[in-house]
Amino acid sequence: MQSGTRLGFYLLLTPLVLWLALLIVIPHIDMFLVSLRERVGVRQYETSFANYLTFFTEPLYIWTFVRTAVMSVLATIITLLIAFPVSLYIAKIARGRLGQVLFVLCLIPFYVSELVRTFGWMILLRETGLVSNLLQWAGLADQPVEMLYNDAAIMIGLVYTSMLFMVVPLVTTLESLDDSVIEAGYDLGGNGFSVLREIIIPHAAPGIVSGSIVVFMLSLGNYLTPTILGGKDSLWFTEMIYNQFIVRFNWELGAAFGFMLLILSSLIVWGMLKLTRQSLEETMG
Template structure:
């Protein structure tokens, strides 16, 4: 704060703080407060609002535990989002390490550009691209049949596998760049010293690189999990009736069932889940908010 005051002066600093406070109040705090208020009220017609039936209740929250189908979808969303996060971490870690510690300074801008350019396209279009790739007569099935892996085309859409593959691709940058930023600050001399002392690559990564990259891993896992758990477009396009996501249930409550109170309760449960994952990730990787902010 002292540095901000020195750089911008008291007037401009006050304007910036006021703008941030208004942004947080109007776009973050107020919508969440309204959602919580909706979630604890019954769904009533306008003529009965404010009447004796319009009281706070936990009935909307209890619906999730009594509806076995919705509970199963909720639990499936948790483990599938965790699987998306773990798969994205496994795919992105070698890429981030190569960019941060192996790639030359001349090639690095081109490699990063190659990663970023596909994501200039809208998320829906990128998801539709995977819809075409995974289609029954799509290029992936044609390739697998041509290589003799499958005797006939397989249905790759409509299940959890297609949704997970699509999510890993859609959210890959949210894992790559936090990892890259963390690993890039590692002094290469530490890697060379570990190698000179006889450590193999697995031990170097386990004892040197991974401990240094913990803040980046935590940020990447948090962002990927939250985006995966809150995704609607990817499961709606690549999934099917057997691979419904919890966000699709929330959407149905709001826009098809017309029960905003029940939808708000489900949305708040999902929000609590994401907050719980953030706290668990911070504790698991033993990092604080200050470490992540770096």
């Protein structure tokens, strides 16, 4: 590098390093250190794994942790199953402008705050809500039905909220699949099912992986949807982190919880990338 570009290099490097060091790397190290502190007196701490021990010995914490993970995986699978046919339709079947219009229609709801979307489901599902009224009107129920505050409501909300992040990568990868390849599949004697299994799904794999990673992350880290649609006892892990930090002011235990959530999400993302032999650079970048 010449001296002129060398100066330019450091000028460009500085904001990146400041950002990553001060807002990402050091805060996470600090959070880890705080999670290793055990309070033994007023402003007196000892280094120990006590907070992690609390996490692993308290059934409620472990149960919530596992439950959050399982529900997030489930939400990811449901989102994928619902989004795939839609993406295929937008990318390959809809003719002309229809595909573009449908794609934009898919995007619009997600420019609206998650709070608004969740509020919409609340109006629909609650005891005095539309669905309950509809059921009574149709004679399927003889009194108001409460459909909020259960796992199904949480699931509906999570799937709805994540839909876009599945549809966009799927549509992008499916659009890059040449029609003639599908036609060749049929010419060679394939039927709809075998073409789907042998050609379309393998081609869409990168989109499936990046969509699934993002949806899983968003579900795991979601606070709003489980709290509003699941009610006070929705047992979502982010709620426990919030409670430890803001309500109980037990930052040490909260930091340990945060770290566990980080490990869980990293493990699953890493596992999915390994399983499909992709790297974070290709999937996200």
